[in-house]
Amino acid sequence: MLVKSGLLADVTKTAIKYKIDGIDKLTEEDFDALIIMMKRLRRTLLEESKNLYKCSRCGNVYYSKPKFCSNCGLELA
Numbered sequence: 001m002l003v004k005s006g007l008l009a010d011v012t013k014t015a016i017k018y019k020i021d022g023i024d025k026l027t028e029e030d031f032d033a034l035i036i037m038m039k040r041l042r043r044t045l046l047e048e049s050k051n052l053y054k055c056s057r058c059g060n061v062y063y064s065k066p067k068f069c070s071n072c073g074l075e076l077a
């Protein structure tokens with residue numbers, strides 16, 4: 001089955017909101033899972049947006065433009 005990632009993100013957002021509504025009732029385990037879910041969603045959304053910066057030397061990807069590549073040290077002008 002083909003699922004559009006945008007739709008998938010919406011479903012995940014809804015699931016996260018639902019969990020946050022009951023955050024005081026979450027177990028430690030559920031809370032950790034929630035954080036992982038949020039991180040994954042954020043990463044997915046960021047990767048889909050076009051605001052990606054890539055080091056031209058090593059290909060390391062950044063979501064906000066750093067001054068220097070943290071992987072190879074190339075200056076990202």
Ligand SMILES: [Zn+2]
Pocket residue numbers: 055056057058059060069070071072073074
């Ligand atoms: Zn680099």
